[in-house]
Structures are given as structure tokens and as C-alpha cells.
Amino acid sequence: MDESKRSFLKRAAGLLAASGLVAGGAKRADAVEPPDVAPSMKAPGAGMSEYGSPAKYEVKVTRTGIRSQPGTTGSGASRAPLESLDGMLTPSGLHFERHHSGVPDIDPATHRLLIHGLVKRPLIFSVNALLRYPMVSRIHFLECSGNSQVLYQPAPPNLTAGQTHGLVSCSEWTGVPLRLLLEEAGVDRGAPWILAEGADAAAMSRSIPMAKAMDDAILALFQNGERLRPENGYPVRLFLPGWEGNMSVKWLRRLKVVSAPIMTKDETSRYTDLQSDGKSLMFTYPMEVKSVITRPSHGMTLAGAGLHQISGIAWSGNGTITKVEVSTDSGRTWVDAPLVAPVLPRALTRFRLPWKWDGAATVLKSRATDDTGAVQPERAKFIAEHGNNAVFHFHGIQAWSVATSGEVKHVYA
């Protein structure tokens, strides 16, 4: 057992002792006999299955806040139910969605990816051809730049953690380093941009800087061990670690090496950030350092004073989370919450802190720091700097109030 584990257990055990026995709400069972045979033991259970599903008792744990543009069914988003999840990974079935014209039905046998433009040898790849190339695997978060956009609003929304922050998810992505294919095509290394185009009805398109393409960009074919899910770009998507989600173009059909950004509809009509001075920021790629407490969070009710666990996630598109501080007294004092290993660059990082609630009303907050030294700002400071005209890149501190009744609500504090 390593020292960090020993220290965690010691702290946890100390808290349990300080909380009195049976702190977690377990019942004393002195002189208890083994319970009667449970109903589930009286007859054989269900058989094996070809592909499993969650328990029927978890049927309410679904993507949440599903919203589409008026008149459409697939131009919108769905959110991961963060308040029901724990750990660093997001099950693929609950990974958030953001589509510009729905989820296309693409037969991998006929799908092709073209690399052309400022290259010596334009190339067309089938999916089977891509599967023969050397691959890498990386655990990374993906966040829609519009995540938490309701927090630009003047009044705190009456929404859960998933509804406000659930446009972020974390998966293991496996695929071919884009650099290999660009080099095979004889890319003009002086060309500064690449147009990436999806095979959806929106032909979702973004201009990608060459430096990112040659650094850590991958053409992802697998997600969490199996082939990509349709809503995540099956059969192949671009994946740009740490950058706003829309740039990781799904259902990728074309990469054109070009000498200037293409200024597609997707980077002019949206994905620019209108500031309070009336100017707009463009090409704001990395998602900033951010965190949110997922439990307890809005919509939950604490069962009573005593031991509770604070659990949350932190992430940064610019690097690795180095610290998450938690305040259980409305921001007066902060303590470092242990981070759950492995702490990986550009991945969700779980933090947890045992908390003895004394039953008084309070506010819970978390504040993340990354290895560039960037610190997640208070919401008021963030809004003061950026205004609230924008809808993208909100990453201010999230506050949850706890009432004496145990009710947890979204507050600006």
C-alpha cells in the first residue's frame, strides 16, 4: 500500500471516528443473525447476453437537457448526467452529444477520407486502410465550448450539475496520429491550416492549425475499447485533445491543407466569443481550467448531518490538473481535495473529500488549478472580465447552497 493510499485511509478513518460510529448511516446490527434468504436467491437469475445494459433500476440515469433547434430533431445537444456518475470516465452511452444536423448513418465499407490541398500526394483512405496504421490510445476529456453557457445568465439556473456542466465527458480514444498520414501525403510543412469537414448534413467544418495537427491530433476509430459510437463520429473522427469539442470534427470525410483559415460558417456564425467591449474573440481553442462538484449538487437533498462525501471533476485543456481546492463554508476557507490517480493531461480528474456536515446552511465550491498555473476564476470575476454576451468558454467557479433541510441548490455566491 503506498503512502498516498495510507494517508487517504487515515484521513477517512479519522473523519469517521470524529463523526461518531456508523457515520455513513449504517444501522447497528448487534446480535443480528444473517438476513433471511433474499428473494433474488430463490430462483435462477437471467442468462448471459450479447451486449449488456444498465440495471432497470437506473433507467432514470440518462442523458439530460436534450434540446434541438426549433423544427429539427438533431441540431442540438444532450448532456451527460454528471450528478449520477463517479470516477473519471463517462460511459459511451451517456457521453454528451452536440450535432449540427443530427447523427448521419454512415456505412464504414463505403466511407472515405480524403487528404488533399497543399500536399505532394493526395490520398484517399478507406476505414480498413486506416485500421492498418500504427495507433495510439489516450484518455482525454471532450468539452463543447458552449458548456455551462446558462451561467452567463444574470440569475442562477434551476438546473442540475449535468444540465449546466454535462457538455463534458471523458473517454479512452484510440486512433492513428494525424501527423503520420499528413507526412505520408507529403504535406507542405509551411502550410499553416487544415480544413476538416464532416460527412453530416451540416458538412460541419473547421480550420485547424497545422501545429496542432502535427502535435497530438488523432483520427479516432475506437472509444472506450470499442469502435466509435455513431453520435461520436462513427466510423472516424478528428480528435484534438483539450480543444473545444466542435473542432474534433465527427464523421470526418476531408482534410484539406490550405494557406489560410477558411472562415467556414461554423467559425463565423458561431464559435466566436462576443466580449463586453463589443469585440469578438475567434479561434479560442483550448478549454480553460474548470471544475464542478457533482455530489452533492443541485436537486439532491442530504439525508442529515454527519458524514458525506464531496465528489467532483476537474479538467483543463491546457494541461494537467495539479490542485482542486474545496470550500464548505461559502468560500471563507479552502482545503486541498485529494485527486484520484491516474491524473492525466487533458483528462477529467476526479477529486473527493469526506465532509462532516454540521447541519447548518452553507455553500460548497470547488476551484481547480492546472500545471500552467491557471486558476479557475470566481464567476463574478469571470463575468467582469468577459461580460455576458458570449455563450462559449464559461469556466467560473460553481457554487451549491446547502439548506438546513439538506436541500442543495444552484446559487451565485
Place this chain on the structure above:
Amino acid sequence: MDESKRSFLKRAAGLLAASGLVAGGAKRADAVEPPDVAPSMKAPGAGMSEYGSPAKYEVKVTRTGIRSQPGTTGSGASRAPLESLDGMLTPSGLHFERHHSGVPDIDPATHRLLIHGLVKRPLIFSVNALLRYPMVSRIHFLECSGNSQVLYQPAPPNLTAGQTHGLVSCSEWTGVPLRLLLEEAGVDRGAPWILAEGADAAAMSRSIPMAKAMDDAILALFQNGERLRPENGYPVRLFLPGWEGNMSVKWLRRLKVVSAPIMTKDETSRYTDLQSDGKSLMFTYPMEVKSVITRPSHGMTLAGAGLHQISGIAWSGNGTITKVEVSTDSGRTWVDAPLVAPVLPRALTRFRLPWKWDGAATVLKSRATDDTGAVQPERAKFIAEHGNNAVFHFHGIQAWSVATSGEVKHVYA
């Protein structure tokens, strides 16, 4: 970009160059125009969904080798289709199954876990009570001790990698350290054993050494971010990192601290290893160092000479994988295959090696080493030492033959 990545890309690029251009099977596309609008771009796609599923084109990627005891539907196993997966994680829907009397239907609202026996304060926990305790998350493999048992047979089986090795999977497990609850119950630290009992119709039961329970055992509540799947012990299972899967008792209802192993039916009628000298090994807990090449593997046909990617998994219940050697010339020479980060203790570790196939018949093998210095043995050596009466703990080297036709088959070599 760190050095290991640079080195990987350099090696991969070198191999591509050595293989000639367009080595992965891509087509030259000189003077090509962007392809016509794909069919998927002509109409909006499907809408968002509450819980996603794999693409319909992947419908054949299912658990495999589903077998049950005669006259039962749920006393048997299903296997993860390793040959179709990549990365280190197994999607929960494809995680292998091994049940002794099917998957019980357990309502988490009424399920209880009893801790009793040699403790000061017997305790009963509801699932909601468990959820209030401090938790840990860890990425670990789980392997059935009967994995690869067909390889004890004298003739090589005509089976895929999943069918022979698919009783292993890897997930992120989140739950409460068992030590915390045992200490809360006032466990007698001198008591050497704990009986763990499941709430299935088999009342699956094993005796667990106290040292393991107090070290890294957890009561798992979450798997890959969401609550446990039914076939993996919903709502709560024991999880013993690195040890044979059946000891991580699913649907856990009872832990009784005892002074001697209970010798339950599950550790007398099975889960002992009959050796060639007629003696049996009992309580053989850790799963030994092992690896298998998942692509290419039995049942696949290489599309032709040129660049291919060798991809496989390695694991050890005794620690961390430190090396995987691959031979592409029937075991004459071996090269170290790069391991995919993060390389975690008692987790599946992906290895990959670009391979230029010259079109001649050959045999592929992989050989894993862990940080205790243990090396995966050749099958012949393993059988010579252990005989082939046993059905558990096979971990010999796996060989795949490649014919000039490209056909890949299971061989003993």
C-alpha cells in the same frame, strides 16, 4: 510532445517509409477533386438519444462463446470479443460474464449488506448508506481463473482470441475501501478470514484472506463511471484487484469475519487446480502474468504483404507490466513492443508494434514480464510443469500462425 511520443512517431514513420508509400493500403489520389457529396449529407441525421448504442454496422461485435451448464440459462460464461477491441478499457456492455446461477434482479432500495462474525459491532448497510462513504477509483482488469482453459487441451482450438482469452476485461471501478467498513465494525484484526456471500441463487461464496481485505479490496458501486451493470454485481460487489474473478463476489450481501476458511462449495467443488502429480492447489489467488495478440489473431486474414499493426494486451495480477516482447518469426527473435500509457498496476496494458509483413508464412507470439520479474512461460513449459488436468490459471504464451494467404490461425508453437 514528449520523447516517447516522438520516438513512437519516428519509428512508425520509418516503417512507413520502408514499406513504400501509401503503405497502409490507402489509394493515391493525384489530381483528385473533393468527393461528391456523401449520401449521409443529403438529409438531416438522427436525433439525440437518452442512452446510446453501438453503430448498427457493429452488430456482430458481441460477447462471444456464450455457454451455460446443461439445463440452465445462466450458469456459465460469455466472453469479451478481444479481437474487435482496442485500447485498455472494455466497454461495460462487452465485459465478460461468469455466473453460477444467472444474473439476479436486485432492487437497490431493499438490498442490504451485513458485516458480522468476529467484529465488535455487526453492521447492516443499505446501498444509500454505502454511497455516503469515502470512495476510491481504480482502473483494474478482472479475469476469470478459467480464462484460456481450452489451451490445456492437446490440440490447438479453432477459436478466436475472444473465445480463448475473453474471460478478461478492464474497467474503472469506484467504491468504498473495504478496510473502512471493517474498521467501523470493529473487526478483530487477528481474525484471518472473511466469508463473502452473493445474493444470487447460487449464494456464490468464497473465503477471503483478511490481509487482502485490509489492503486494496473495495466494495464497488460504479463501473466505468456509471453504477455497476447487473451482470457485474449490481448494486454492490466485492472487488479484489488482481485476484481470480470469482473471489470478487458479485451482488454482495454478507461478509462474515471468521477464524478459518469456510471451505464453501465454490472452493472445494471448483476453483482448485489439479496438478500432474495428482495433488491440487487451493487458494491460488493472483492471476499470473499473461498476454495475447488480439490483432492479427485467429479468424482474420491479412489483406496482403506490407504494413500491419500488431496490437495486444498484457496484464498481471501481481503487479505492473514492465515489458512485452513480440516475435514475428516463430520465436527466433523478439523485440520490445511499446506499451501504451498509462501503464497501471493490475490493469490491462495495450502494446502495439508496426509490422512489415513480407508475405511469407510465419508465427506471431507475445511474451509479457511484470515488475516482480515474472515472465509469461511458453505453453509447452507451462504444461510440463502443471500438467493438463487443471482448468484454471492457464497463462502460457499464445501463438498465431500466418499463412502465405494471409490467413491467421491458432497454433501451438
